Amino acid sequence: MVQENEFIPYGRQVVDEDDIREVVRALRSDWLTQGPIVEEFEEAFAAFTGAEFAVALNSGTAGLALACRVAGLGRGDRVATSPITFAASANCALYVEADPVFVDVDPHTANLDPENLKEHLKNKSALRGVIPVHYGGLPCNMPEIYSISQKFGLVIIEDACHALGATYQDPKTGETIKVGSCRHSHMTVFSFHPVKHMTTGEGGMVTTNDRELYNRLQLFRSHGITRDPKLFKNQEMREKYAGQVVPGYYEMQELGFNFRLPDINCALGLSQLKKIDEFVQARRQIAQWYREELGASTSIRLPGESDASASSYHLYPVRIPFDRLGQEREKVMQKLHDRGIGTQVHYIPVHSHPYYQRIGYDSKTCPCAWDFYKECLSLPMFASLTRNQIRRVGETLVDVLGIGGDA
Ligand SMILES: Cc1ncc(COP(=O)(O)O)c(C=O)c1O
Numbered sequence: 001m002v003q004e005n006e007f008i009p010y011g012r013q014v015v016d017e018d019d020i021r022e023v024v025r026a027l028r029s030d031w032l033t034q035g036p037i038v039e040e041f042e043e044a045f046a047a048f049t050g051a052e053f054a055v056a057l058n059s060g061t062a063g064l065a066l067a068c069r070v071a072g073l074g075r076g077d078r079v080a081t082s083p084i085t086f087a088a089s090a091n092c093a094l095y096v097e098a099d100p101v102f103v104d105v106d107p108h109t110a111n112l113d114p115e116n117l118k119e120h121l122k123n124k125s126a127l128r129g130v131i132p133v134h135y136g137g138l139p140c141n142m143p144e145i146y147s148i149s150q151k152f153g154l155v156i157i158e159d160a161c162h163a164l165g166a167t168y169q170d171p172k173t174g175e176t177i178k179v180g181s182c183r184h185s186h187m188t189v190f191s192f193h194p195v196k197h198m199t200t201g202e203g204g205m206v207t208t209n210d211r212e213l214y215n216r217l218q219l220f221r222s223h224g225i226t227r228d229p230k231l232f233k234n235q236e237m238r239e240k241y242a243g244q245v246v247p248g249y250y251e252m253q254e255l256g257f258n259f260r261l262p263d264i265n266c267a268l269g270l271s272q273l274k275k276i277d278e279f280v281q282a283r284r285q286i287a288q289w290y291r292e293e294l295g296a297s298t299s300i301r302l303p304g305e306s307d308a309s310a311s312s313y314h315l316y317p318v319r320i321p322f323d324r325l326g327q328e329r330e331k332v333m334q335k336l337h338d339r340g341i342g343t344q345v346h347y348i349p350v351h352s353h354p355y356y357q358r359i360g361y362d363s364k365t366c367p368c369a370w371d372f373y374k375e376c377l378s379l380p381m382f383a384s385l386t387r388n389q390i391r392r393v394g395e396t397l398v399d400v401l402g403i404g405g406d407a
Contacts, residue, residue: 008380008389009342011195011315014279019271026267033262041266042205044273049180051188051207053214056266057221060161060191060204062259064092064131067187067206070216071155073098077128080120081159082112083349083369085133089159090350092131101127102351104366109304110135110317110376113368114144121152129155132185134163136303136315136346137283139179143171146184156184161191161314164198165280168309179312180207187213192265195382197279197312198272200265216254224256282383283313289387290316290379293394299325299403301375317346319375325401329377335400341393344378 026037038056046054057063073079075097081089083102090100103120106113112132121127130149132140142158149156158179160166166179180188187210190196192203208214219226226232227250229241237249261269272279287303294300301319305311322329333343349370350356352363379393398404 005340007340007342008385008393009382010344010378010380012382012384013194013199014275014383015199015268015272018274019268022267022271023264026264029263031263033260033264035263037263037266037270038261041261041270041273044270045205046207048178048273048276049188049207050178051180051182052209053211053217054205054207055214055217055221056261056269057204057206057259058261058265059202059259060159060189060193061088061092062221062257063189063191063204063206064088064157064159065095066217066220066257066259067157067189068092068096068098068129069220070213071129071157071186073129073155078126079129079131079155080112080117080127081131081350082110082133082135083351083366084110084135084347084372085159085350086161086347087350087353088161089131089133090356093129098128100350102349102361102366102369104368105135105372106304107368107371109138109306110369110372111138111140112145114141114148117145118148121148127152127154129157131157131159133159133161134166134179136311136317137162137166137313138304138306138311139163139166139168139309141306141308142168142177142184156186158182158185158188160188161193161196161204163312163314164190164196165276165312166310168306171308182207182209186210187217192269192272196314197283197383198269198276200261200269200272203261203265203269219254220256221259222256223252223258224254225250225252279383280312282385283381284310286381286383286385286390287311287313287316289390290318290394293390294318294397297398297403298406299401300397300406313381315346315378316381317376317378319372320377320401321375323374325403327401332400333377336396339396339400341396342380345373345376346378347373349373 077098079093192200232238351361
C-alpha cells in the first residue's frame with residue numbers, strides 16, 4: 001500500500017494478507033507446479049470472462065505467441081495490429097515468422113481503427129490475422145472488427161492485456177459483452193504482470209470457446225507433449241489406455257514450449273481474481289476522480305471514452321500539447337518524479353523501434369499514432385490510490401505545466 005505522501009508510481013500491485021496466505025498454502029502443498037491449482041484458476045477465470053476455456057501461461061507474451069502458433073499463423077502471413085501498444089502485440093507475429101502490419105489508430109481512443117483496417121484490406125495485399133489491442137483498458141470496436149474479419153476469413157486474437165473486466169455493447173442486441181468471452185474473436189490474451197488489474201507476479205491467460213484451439217494451447221504450453229490417452233497418435237496405446245492414467249508413456253506431438261504457470265503463481269492469481277470486481281471498480285472510481293480534478297482544463301485531454309464500452313482503466317493516459325505549451329515531456333516527467341509522482345509513456349509507436357527499423361519497417365506510417373504518441377502521458381493508476389493522492393497528482397501536474405489559469 002502506497003502511503004499518502006510517499007512516491008506514487010504510475011502502476012503497482014495490490015497484494016493483501018489473503019493473497020499471501022494462499023501462496024503459502026500452495027508452497028506447503030505437494031505441488032509447486034502442474035498441480036490442481038492451475039486448473040482451479042483456469043476454471044475460475046473462464047467463468048469470470050464467460051469463455052468456455054482458459055489456459056494459464058507464464059506471461060501475456062507467451063499467450064500471444066502461443067495464440068499465433070495454435071491459430072496456424074506462420075511464415076509470410078500478414079497480421080494487423082496497432083502501433084500504439086507494447087512490442088509483444090506485434091512481436092508475437094514475428095515469433096511464428098509472420099509479418100506484423102501496423103494499422104493506424106482512432107485519434108480519439110488510440111485503438112486500432114476499423115476503418116483503416118477496411119482500407120488496408122481493400123488496397124494492400126491480404127491479411128491472415130488481426131490482433132486488436134484494447135489500449136489502456138478501453139475495448140476496441142470488436143463487433144465491427146469481427147464483421148470485417150469474417151468477410152476476409154481473418155484469425156482474430158484480442159490483446160486484452162490492458163482490459164480485464166472491461167465490457168462493450170453488442171450494437172444489434174444491446175447486450176453487455178465481457179472482454180475475454182471471445183464473442184468476437186478466436187482467442188483473447190491477458191497479462192498478470194504486477195501493474196495489471198490483478199497479478200500472478202508474471203503470468204498470462206488465453207481464453208477461447210474453441211475446443212480444438214484449447215487442446216492445442218494446452219499441448220504447445222508444455223513441450224507439445226500429451227499424456228492424455230484419448231489424444232494419442234499411437235492407436236494401440238490410445239485404445240488400450242482409454243480413460244486411464246498410462247504409466248511411463250507420453251507423446252511429443254508438436255514442437256512446443258515450456259510456457260507453464262506454476263501452482264504458486266496460480267494460487268496468487270486465484271486469490272486476486274476473487275477481488276477483480278473490486279479492483280476494476282476502484283480503477284473506475286479513480287478515473288472519475290481524475291475527471292473531477294482535470295476535466296475542466298483546456299490544455300489536458302482526458303482518455304477517450306466510448307458510449308458503447310466501459311474501460312477497466314489499466315492506464316490513465318492523458319494528452320498534453322507539450323509543444324504548444326513550450327514544454328518537453330521528458331523534463332515534465334522528471335519534475336513530476338522529483339515531486340513524488342511517477343508517469344510513463346504508452347507507447348512509442350512499435351514500428352519505429354530500432355529492431356523494426358532494421359527489418360525494414362517505415363517509421364513514418366500511421367500519422368494518428370504519431371500524433372497520439374507526441375502528446376500522451378500516463379498518470380498513476382492502480383486500485384489503492386486515494387482521492388487525496390489523485391488531487392496531489394492533478395495539482396502537481398497543473399503546476400509543473402504552468403497551466404493554472406487554464407481550468
Ligand atoms: C498490450 C500488451 N500486450 C502484451 C503484453 C505482454 O504481457 P506480459 O508482460 O505479461 O508478457 C503487455 C505487457 O505489458 C501489454 O501491455
